[in-house]
Amino acid sequence: MSTTNFNAFRTFSAKDFIDQKTAAVSANSTLSAALSSRQLEPKPLIKTLESSLDDLLRLRRKVQTKIEDLEDAAQASENARRRKLTEMNSAVEDVQSAFKSLELHLGEVGKTAIRIGEQLETIDKQRRIASEAKDLIYYFQDFNVRREGDEVALEKLRKAGSETEAQTATVMRRLNAISKEMGIPGTEMAKENIERFSEELETNILEQFHAAYVKGEKDRMNRCAKILGDLNGGSSCVQTYINQHEFFINQAKVAADSLGSEPGNQVDKNGSVILNPKLMRLFEEVRTTIPQEWEIIAAVFPNSVSVMQNFVQRVFAQSIQNYIEQELMAADAVSDLHYLRILTIVHESALSLCRHLRKFNKDVIAVQTKTAGIAPIVDRCFDDLFVPYTDNDRYVQVERRCLGARVSGLLSDLNTFLENWKKAAKAKATANPAMQVVGNLLMGLDGTSGKAKTSADSVNATPEASGIPSVALTLKMLEFHLEALRRCKELSKQGDLPRNVLTVYKELIGYAGERYLLISLDLVAENITTLDGKTEPHFHNLEVVRVENAILNLFQMHFQTSILPLLSLSPTIHRDAVITKNEFMEAVETRINAIIKTHVDAIQEWLEIILSKQKRSDYRPRDDNMASYSTSTPTCAQVCEFLDTIHLNAEKYFEGINLTGFLSEVGSIFHMLLLEHMKKFTFSDVGGLILARDLAKYFEVVSSFRIENLTNKFEMIRELGNLYLAKPENLQQVINGGHLSRIDVTLLTPFLKCRVDWSKLEKLGIFFTNTSI
Numbered sequence: 001m002s003t004t005n006f007n008a009f010r011t012f013s014a015k016d017f018i019d020q021k022t023a024a025v026s027a028n029s030t031l032s033a034a035l036s037s038r039q040l041e042p043k044p045l046i047k048t049l050e051s052s053l054d055d056l057l058r059l060r061r062k063v064q065t066k067i068e069d070l071e072d073a074a075q076a077s078e079n080a081r082r083r084k085l086t087e088m089n090s091a092v093e094d095v096q097s098a099f100k101s102l103e104l105h106l107g108e109v110g111k112t113a114i115r116i117g118e119q120l121e122t123i124d125k126q127r128r129i130a131s132e133a134k135d136l137i138y139y140f141q142d143f144n145v146r147r148e149g150d151e152v153a154l155e156k157l158r159k160a161g162s163e164t165e166a167q168t169a170t171v172m173r174r175l176n177a178i179s180k181e182m183g184i185p186g187t188e189m190a191k192e193n194i195e196r197f198s199e200e201l202e203t204n205i206l207e208q209f210h211a212a213y214v215k216g217e218k219d220r221m222n223r224c225a226k227i228l229g230d231l232n233g234g235s236s237c238v239q240t241y242i243n244q245h246e247f248f249i250n251q252a253k254v255a256a257d258s259l260g261s262e263p264g265n266q267v268d269k270n271g272s273v274i275l276n277p278k279l280m281r282l283f284e285e286v287r288t289t290i291p292q293e294w295e296i297i298a299a300v301f302p303n304s305v306s307v308m309q310n311f312v313q314r315v316f317a318q319s320i321q322n323y324i325e326q327e328l329m330a331a332d333a334v335s336d337l338h339y340l341r342i343l344t345i346v347h348e349s350a351l352s353l354c355r356h357l358r359k360f361n362k363d364v365i366a367v368q369t370k371t372a373g374i375a376p377i378v379d380r381c382f383d384d385l386f387v388p389y390t391d392n393d394r395y396v397q398v399e400r401r402c403l404g405a406r407v408s409g410l411l412s413d414l415n416t417f418l419e420n421w422k423k424a425a426k427a428k429a430t431a432n433p434a435m436q437v438v439g440n441l442l443m444g445l446d447g448t449s450g451k452a453k454t455s456a457d458s459v460n461a462t463p464e465a466s467g468i469p470s471v472a473l474t475l476k477m478l479e480f481h482l483e484a485l486r487r488c489k490e491l492s493k494q495g496d497l498p499r500n501v502l503t504v505y506k507e508l509i510g511y512a513g514e515r516y517l518l519i520s521l522d523l524v525a526e527n528i529t530t531l532d533g534k535t536e537p538h539f540h541n542l543e544v545v546r547v548e549n550a551i552l553n554l555f556q557m558h559f560q561t562s563i564l565p566l567l568s569l570s571p572t573i574h575r576d577a578v579i580t581k582n583e584f585m586e587a588v589e590t591r592i593n594a595i596i597k598t599h600v601d602a603i604q605e606w607l608e609i610i611l612s613k614q615k616r617s618d619y620r621p622r623d624d625n626m627a628s629y630s631t632s633t634p635t636c637a638q639v640c641e642f643l644d645t646i647h648l649n650a651e652k653y654f655e656g657i658n659l660t661g662f663l664s665e666v667g668s669i670f671h672m673l674l675l676e677h678m679k680k681f682t683f684s685d686v687g688g689l690i691l692a693r694d695l696a697k698y699f700e701v702v703s704s705f706r707i708e709n710l711t712n713k714f715e716m717i718r719e720l721g722n723l724y725l726a727k728p729e730n731l732q733q734v735i736n737g738g739h740l741s742r743i744d745v746t747l748l749t750p751f752l753k754c755r756v757d758w759s760k761l762e763k764l765g766i767f768f769t770n771t772s773i
Helices: 003-010 014-026 029-037 043-144 153-158 162-181 188-215 218-232 235-243 246-256 277-300 304-334 336-369 375-410 412-429 433-443 455-460 471-491 497-530 540-567 571-612 634-653 657-678 685-703 708-724 728-735 738-742 745-752 758-764
Strands: none
Touching: 162 188, 162 218, 188 218, 188 235, 218 235, 218 277, 235 304, 246 304, 277 304, 277 336, 304 336, 304 375, 336 375, 336 471, 375 412, 375 471, 375 497, 412 497, 471 497, 471 540, 497 540, 497 571, 540 571, 540 634, 571 634, 571 657, 634 657, 634 685, 657 685, 657 708, 685 708, 708 728, 708 738, 708 745, 728 738, 728 745, 728 758
């Protein structure tokens, strides 16, 4: 069967085949006409189909036979392919085995070649060593037999060219090492000649280096630096470069002049200091010189970082340190304050310079060299500059001494007053009236002391000249202390800052407490012992209370804002500082409370004296004409006037809760005295009206204190006065109304007994029980 027939068979369609056959039959026109005239005859069609089926069966058998033949051929081809693959695998394995064998042979050959190479290298090294040893022996012998004026062989090698100079330097370094270690007799001349030639060679190279430096030939300088590095490490080259540097030459010339400026030239009219212009120019020159020198050093010296470190160290040790030493010596000769201010401003300027150098190192040197650069040497040099002035508490001791001297200077007026007070006290102890008068004049404690002073003295006198502290002087103290704290922050190491701050703060507290505030309070306490209650007390001594309260507030604010932030790194020192501050404030407040208590006691005594002047006839007048009693009693007027005076002075010397507390204490005392005072009198009907006027006046005065508790107390006293106005039949209503309704009736009995008609009320026995007054 052909391929075309096979493909046709594969695409065979029974429907298409039947249609094709039937179409051929119907094409016969005769048959079509016959079919159209009669019924369909199936036999011809059946025969045609049978014939077609036979053809199909034959085709099927042929196709099946062809398929079987093709399958046999495919199986044979597959078997042949497998045999071929097996043969190829065997051949590949043989090739791989051959390659492995070849690789093993090559490895053995390579190892052999390496061993041969190592041996050749060792032999070559030994040959070079032997050759160099031969040359060294030759040159050593040549130096050993050299006579004065003879030219040694090594000199000829050096003169051969610039490249041989480096070789000559290497040979001389080795010969120097050999001559130092060799102790063979008869080689003394060689040692001397080697040393002499080394010095000549070094001198010659240094001269070349200097000439190149003068001309600015960096390549030639670099060659000389390398040669000297091979000869002796290059230290002489580095030393020569630094010594002949224009920066140090100029500074040496300046050092020959007067280094320290006159102290007066460094202090302005406000007392602050400015940096010495010469030192300022030096710092600016260092800022400019270091970047320029790095470009040269990096191009010239192989060990550029080490050379730059030596240069920076020389700048700090030779130039900057000399300036600082002379500046501080000159400042120390003036005063501790000037010394500390100069030290601080120099420290700030030097720190700014070091920060600039560290930034340059980070941005340039460290990037180019991949090392730490000059940062470590800059930090060490900065520390070395100020160690003599800040280490081992040297700085803080000077700061304490300076603060003490400045604060002590502020207290000169108070100290003068204290001396006069002691003289007056001593004169008083002698019981000499004339000396006592003099003492009073000195202390300014009596009313005539002001007459002894001229008007000019009164204008210029400070409060301390009268023994009273002032806010202005305290602010000056705190200003001095703030300046000291700024210096502490600048000059102290991080770990020492809290301890130094506490030390300086204790110095301030020592002067402000024992030598200022407490002394003033003790003087006032001594003065107010004259308040014996026999005369009306005065309140001008409370001025010290007002001032010291304001001062304590300033100290508290100063402690919170300026000191505590500096103590955060040390909880222990923070606790000690708080304890110190609290002890100081407690000591001051204790004395203030004692002074206030003395005044309160004097007020109580004077109120008792005024109330004792109340006449019994004031509340039991003989004349019942009310027109003659239209005003309060004289005693009431005097008490109200005194209470108004107390109120005015309290508002003058107290504020806030202190004002409320003082007036509350005075009001409570007067309330108690007034209740006891009312029990001492017998009130008639007219006397009750007079008492009501007095109580209303008292209520009006106390209400001006604007303290609710006191207002309620005196409102109750006003209602208590109604007990003397009410008729007997109305007493029940009065007692059961207002504030009196909250008071036990038995407590009202002592006041009811003061009614002129008490005997009648007692007989009634309706409202009261018989109790003793």
